[in-house]
Amino acid sequence: MSMFGIGKNNQTINPQNIAMAEQEVEMMSDIFNRLVMTCHKKCISPKYYEADLTKGESVCIDRCVSKYFEANQSLSQHMQKRGQENPTP
Amino acid sequence: MSMFGIGKNNQTINPQNIAMAEQEVEMMSDIFNRLVMTCHKKCISPKYYEADLTKGESVCIDRCVSKYFEANQSLSQHMQKRGQENPTP
Amino acid sequence: MSMFGIGKNNQTINPQNIAMAEQEVEMMSDIFNRLVMTCHKKCISPKYYEADLTKGESVCIDRCVSKYFEANQSLSQHMQKRGQENPTP
Amino acid sequence: MDRLNVKEQEHLTQVLEAKQLKEYLNMYSTLTQNCFSDCVQDFTSSKLSNKESECIAKCADKFLKHSERVGQRFAEFNAKYMGQ
Amino acid sequence: MDRLNVKEQEHLTQVLEAKQLKEYLNMYSTLTQNCFSDCVQDFTSSKLSNKESECIAKCADKFLKHSERVGQRFAEFNAKYMGQ
Amino acid sequence: MDRLNVKEQEHLTQVLEAKQLKEYLNMYSTLTQNCFSDCVQDFTSSKLSNKESECIAKCADKFLKHSERVGQRFAEFNAKYMGQ
Structure with missing residues (x-):
């Protein structure tokens, strides 16, 4: 808009950009927290005989995260297809 | 306040109005989410043999929502009575 | 900064102070809510034969809160020690 | 919400649209978490079995x-109770 | 919170009052959800039975x-641990 | 997030640092609540037993x-799925 303003303009804060980036972070941290709780319930025995993860628990965690991502991915596609078939009013 | 300001004045944003309306929406969506989770636990079998709601599940959902509203209503009256008997300091 | 400004200056709102105080309150109310739910599960029988707390329930609540504070305290120390041994990158 | 003027209603609409997106994302996360919890019990593999995938899809639907x-x-019910 | 000046404390009081209302509403929703879950098991009717209503009222109290x-x-305990 | 300019990234960093603290506090509260729930079953005393304390510490670790x-x-996985 102004000959000299280009660089400056580029340096103003657009609240919408921030809000979108925040929402992205919010969503990632929500997914992460749910993943932690879900795989904890699936893999960690509530006996707590030792402070370290056992071999079995470690392997279970890896597989749990892998399956959770797969489920998330396939549900995301499933929902998109559903959304196209029944567009919300 | 100003001869010409009436219409205009009517068009300024009162943050408190927005905040109250937001809180109303927030509360409704909180109640709705709790209702969904509660009646899901009561009515939907975690076997998932089919993607559609069975007849039994559908009827259960309708009654669950009906009872939940009744419970909410009667608790709201109960709490008001309680609040009048023991006004909080 | 100004001869007359001291008192006035003292009366401006520093958003960071508010944010910190808010966070303190937020944290206390979060701990309190978790305490209420946790001790409810531990101490209150879901039979609800009467509206009053039984003697046994009351004693259980007192001990539950006491133990929860002790757990919170010892975990806080535990985490600090852990934090010093493995400083986060 | 009838007490709001036009400007306020416009502003609220924006707020609600942001909220709606947030609610949708939250619903989606809840759905994923619940269907995963109900359908996946076996961790001898790191891939979902066909049975698990089907269960998750049906659960979501x-x-x-x-x-x-x-x-x-x-x-x-809301309409009914409001009218009382 | 002692570090706040008068203006800041006034502002905080307003913030806290809004928060208190929110906490009250949240407590009320939690209470409704929990008492309903504990007291209502039967869905052969769409009205609460007397027994269910009584259970919900006692549960809430x-x-x-x-x-x-x-x-x-x-x-x-807070006072005690703060004083340490 | 690559679409942000320098000022926006600076601002976001501040927001994220506040969020990180909040997440840490939340994690700590969750951990306390879960480990307490799993490790403490006995309310005949108002002090934690040695066994309970040890269980809580191991649970937290x-x-x-x-x-x-x-x-x-x-x-x-995030890196992998983003790259697809």
Whole structure:
């Protein structure tokens, strides 16, 4: 808009950009927290005989995260297809 | 306040109005989410043999929502009575 | 900064102070809510034969809160020690 | 909400649209977490079995239909109780 | 919170009052959800039975008394641990 | 997030730091609540027994190690799925 303003303009804060980036972070941290709780319930025995993860628990965690991502991915596609078939009013 | 300001004045944003309306929406969506989770636990079998709601599940959902509203209503009256008997300091 | 400004200056709102105080309150109310739910599960029988707390329930609540504070305290120390041994990158 | 003027209603609409997106994302996360918890019990493999995948898809569909039905009843009862 | 000046404390009071209302509404929703879950098991009717209504009322009273008692102990322990 | 300019990234960093603290506090509260729930069953005393204290400490350590491991896998899968 102004000959000299280009660089400056580029340096103003657009609240919408921030809000979108925040929402992205919010969503990632929500997914992460749910993943932690879900795989904890699936893999960690509530006996707590030792402070370290056992071999079995470690392997279970890896597989749990892998399956959770797969489920998330396939549900995301499933929902998109559903959304196209029944567009919300 | 100003001869010409009436219409205009009517068009300024009162943050408190927005905040109250937001809180109303927030509360409704909180109640709705709790209702969904509660009646899901009561009515939907975690076997998932089919993607559609069975007849039994559908009827259960309708009654669950009906009872939940009744419970909410009667608790709201109960709490008001309680609040009048023991006004909080 | 100004001869007359001291008192006035003292009366401006520093958003960071508010944010910190808010966070303190937020944290206390979060701990309190978790305490209420946790001790409810531990101490209150879901039979609800009467509206009053039984003697046994009351004693259980007192001990539950006491133990929860002790757990919170010892975990806080535990985490600090852990934090010093493995400083986060 | 009838007490709001035009400007306020416009502003609120924006706020609600942001909220709606947030609610949708939250619903999606809840659905994923619940269907995973109900359908996946076996961790001898790091890939979902066909049975698990099917279960998750059905669970999600059922959850959405459940949620829609609750929403319909919710709207009806809300109208009824408001009118009292 | 002692570090705040008068203006800041006034502002905080407003913030806290809004928060208190929110906490109250949240407590009320939690109470409704929990008492409903504990007291209502039968869905052959769409009206609450007398037994269910009584159970919900007692559950709510007990929940509030529980919450008050936890609040009293919480305040005491808080004072004690702060003083350490 | 690559679409942000320098000023926006600076601002976001501040927001994220506040969020990180909040997440840490939340994690700590969750950990306390879960480990207490799993380790403390006995309310004949108002002091934790040695066995309960040890259980809580191990539970907390395990929770943190679990959380770190999930975090590592999360980052890997995220990178993988983003690259698709």
